[in-house]
Amino acid sequence: MSDLDAFRAEVRAWLEANCPPEMREPIREEGDVCWGGRNWVFKNDAQKQWLDACVSKGYTVPDWPTPYGGAGLTPEQTKVLKQEMKRINARSPLDSFGIWMLGPALLQFGTEEQKVHYLNPIARGEIRWCQGYSEPGSGSDLVSLQTFGEDKGDHWVVNGSKIWTSYADKADWIFCLVRTDKTNKYQGITFMLFDMASKGVTTKPILLISGNSPFCETFFDDVEVPKTQYVGEINRGWDVAKYLLGHEREMISGGGAGGDMVSIGGAFAKAFGKNAAGELDDPILRAEMAAFDTDVFAYRAMGERFMDMWKTGRAHPASSNMMKYVGTELNKRRHELVMSGGGSEALEWDSEETKGGARARGWLRTKANSIEGGTSEVMLNVIAKRILDLPGA
Amino acid sequence: MPLYHNDDQAMLKDSVAPFVAEQAPVSHLRKLRDEADATGFSRDLWTQFTEMGLPGMLVPEAHGGLGMGHMEAGIVLEEIGRNLTPSPFLSTGVGAVAALAKAGGTQAGRWLPAIASGEAIVALAIDEGAKHRPDRIATTATRAGNGFRLDGKKSFVLHGHVADMSIVAAKTDGGITLFAVPKDAKGLTADPRRLVDSSLASHVTLDGVEVDADAVIGEVDAGGEILDALLAATRTGAAAEMVGVGQGAMDMTVTYLKERKQFGKLIGEFQGLQHRAAHLYGEMEVARATVMKAQQLLDEGSEGAKLMVSVAKAKAGRAANLAVREGVQMHGGIGMTDEYDIGLYMKRDRALAEFMGDVHYHIDQVARMNGY
Numbered sequence: 001m002s003d004l005d006a007f008r009a010e011v012r013a014w015l016e017a018n019c020p021p022e023m024r025e026p027i028r029e030e031g032d033v034c035w036g037g038r039n040w041v042f043k044n045d046a047q048k049q050w051l052d053a054c055v056s057k058g059y060t061v062p063d064w065p066t067p068y069g070g071a072g073l074t075p076e077q078t079k080v081l082k083q084e085m086k087r088i089n090a091r092s093p094l095d096s097f098g099i100w101m102l103g104p105a106l107l108q109f110g111t112e113e114q115k116v117h118y119l120n121p122i123a124r125g126e127i128r129w130c131q132g133y134s135e136p137g138s139g140s141d142l143v144s145l146q147t148f149g150e151d152k153g154d155h156w157v158v159n160g161s162k163i164w165t166s167y168a169d170k171a172d173w174i175f176c177l178v179r180t181d182k183t184n185k186y187q188g189i190t191f192m193l194f195d196m197a198s199k200g201v202t203t204k205p206i207l208l209i210s211g212n213s214p215f216c217e218t219f220f221d222d223v224e225v226p227k228t229q230y231v232g233e234i235n236r237g238w239d240v241a242k243y244l245l246g247h248e249r250e251m252i253s254g255g256g257a258g259g260d261m262v263s264i265g266g267a268f269a270k271a272f273g274k275n276a277a278g279e280l281d282d283p284i285l286r287a288e289m290a291a292f293d294t295d296v297f298a299y300r301a302m303g304e305r306f307m308d309m310w311k312t313g314r315a316h317p318a319s320s321n322m323m324k325y326v327g328t329e330l331n332k333r334r335h336e337l338v339m340s341g342g343g344s345e346a347l348e349w350d351s352e353e354t355k356g357g358a359r360a361r362g363w364l365r366t367k368a369n370s371i372e373g374g375t376s377e378v379m380l381n382v383i384a385k386r387i388l389d390l391p392g393a
Numbered sequence: 394m395p396l397y398h399n400d401d402q403a404m405l406k407d408s409v410a411p412f413v414a415e416q417a418p419v420s421h422l423r424k425l426r427d428e429a430d431a432t433g434f435s436r437d438l439w440t441q442f443t444e445m446g447l448p449g450m451l452v453p454e455a456h457g458g459l460g461m462g463h464m465e466a467g468i469v470l471e472e473i474g475r476n477l478t479p480s481p482f483l484s485t486g487v488g489a490v491a492a493l494a495k496a497g498g499t500q501a502g503r504w505l506p507a508i509a510s511g512e513a514i515v516a517l518a519i520d521e522g523a524k525h526r527p528d529r530i531a532t533t534a535t536r537a538g539n540g541f542r543l544d545g546k547k548s549f550v551l552h553g554h555v556a557d558m559s560i561v562a563a564k565t566d567g568g569i570t571l572f573a574v575p576k577d578a579k580g581l582t583a584d585p586r587r588l589v590d591s592s593l594a595s596h597v598t599l600d601g602v603e604v605d606a607d608a609v610i611g612e613v614d615a616g617g618e619i620l621d622a623l624l625a626a627t628r629t630g631a632a633a634e635m636v637g638v639g640q641g642a643m644d645m646t647v648t649y650l651k652e653r654k655q656f657g658k659l660i661g662e663f664q665g666l667q668h669r670a671a672h673l674y675g676e677m678e679v680a681r682a683t684v685m686k687a688q689q690l691l692d693e694g695s696e697g698a699k700l701m702v703s704v705a706k707a708k709a710g711r712a713a714n715l716a717v718r719e720g721v722q723m724h725g726g727i728g729m730t731d732e733y734d735i736g737l738y739m740k741r742d743r744a745l746a747e748f749m750g751d752v753h754y755h756i757d758q759v760a761r762m763n764g765y
Contacts (some may be wrong), residue, residue: 297700298704384671389651
């Protein structure tokens, strides 16, 4: 038996003993996702048990080194763990921007002290983070941001506002891009970390077309940030931000979270009924769904190849932009088909049977996929410029 | 196994890519076309392929081959696609080998060493109509004397007119049976037609062709599984070749965008064209990954291979088709001229797209395999 096979057997036994049956069900609603944080209220005992078990093994962040709360697994072992969790439909024990975005950036750019101090609470789900990138005047054009940190010796005084801050009203800390030098557009931004409970921080949810408010406006009014709380170099926050955006795109594109990418035609076979030949009883929609499914299976292969290449340093740095573009466009197409497949039932906005119009709200939510984390058009610009090397882009 | 080429595979690519590009670039196809070559490919080139061991890549070592996998064959096919190289490699070295190796027995012993040594070209006589419908085979094989009598018509048989042997799928009493029909069999005629991409495909007539009982590949009535192996290998190979065709067209186009000036600017500076090129890049990358996944699953003998083979043929078909259409359009008027190569890519893509099931056929298969 190879070491990897032995590891698989060990993981399998551990999951059998530690993953509660309630955590082997698909995510059905927002509350099923465990985000953690100071104010987190567990949905049930199973959710807490599952998190505790994974924290004790380092399995919330399996590929992080053990001193920072991870399990120190190799890429191959991490893949095995993911495969085994998927095999039993195990829910992710903990989801957070700390894991997906800040963590990898700290591992790359943080000091040893920062890694120990910040990564462990992230791995344990104790601090929930939000991301302060976009501003009212700068969406995809991040280098134009205006939030300013005035140098006061041992601290900065930060003034300005951010927009589209996901879950800012629920987050404990923020990682934030702040201009610290007004004379240099690119090299005048610092990547800061601070507590959302700091004096002068306020948030206001933004109501979206889905009827939900996952995003906030966030205001900073003379917020004091100690000079110890920045990552990378002062005025070189753009390096950290770019690295982190790569990971964000990976996440939004579903490169790491392809769980939702199952056959859509199969899901609607029952609702439609079938004709005598056993085919979905709407030939045109069947064809569209089958074409979509083909693209989904293909994209899953791309996701696997992307991760294999990314983890071994073989991927082009801008290939995450390609994944983001293809993945988000595919996800929007999925939800258009979900609405068609659901027919009049999918239109219901607040009925109990539809779990409060989950399909309709989900469909509307996906329209942001190709806007957040950089628009599809910006992704195409980056591919054209950095991968295809087209002129003047 | 990770989804990228390992060191050995990368080395193979490093030797095959320059070889094909030097020995059989697009000008090689042009020459054969302009001379209206009746063979449809170069025997000299096939000898060179043989010297490199390529026809025997998939042939088991016990039969004189290299015992490699679909991932390796795909590397060769991508280069064949990129250079539009006319070659019997796909039908002989991939499709026929997959069927014979799966079946084993007399015919495997007879033909696999001959394929590996470059002596035998094998054609695949599967299709019977204008569209690929392998579940509707009407050619019959009836027991006669010591063997069988074959009657029927086959179409779209690549290299059928020059093949030393044709693998013929026929209906027998209890199912499908595959036969190895040698080229001198009485009653076998191949009528070659020049296709849009200048390749030659035959209409094959089987008029009371008599073969011995040992011409059966595998077992009588049990050809379904062998046919499946042949189809999976050939479809995946065609998909890999299409990735090469698409990549070749895309590379030409991107190069052109960086050279051609209009309105005082390089046309590659225009965002309208940049976005289309970038979109094409994404589609091509997804298609490439999908083809590699299908190759990997075939090499592992995985149950999931069948679905991924159809996904790969469909996705590679879509992506390569986009690449050649965008290629001609972005080249503008010059793209419509015969002297310029981009049109040749469009023609080859069209032929490969139709071979062994088009995009629509395979998308339909995806729906069926998912229960709808």
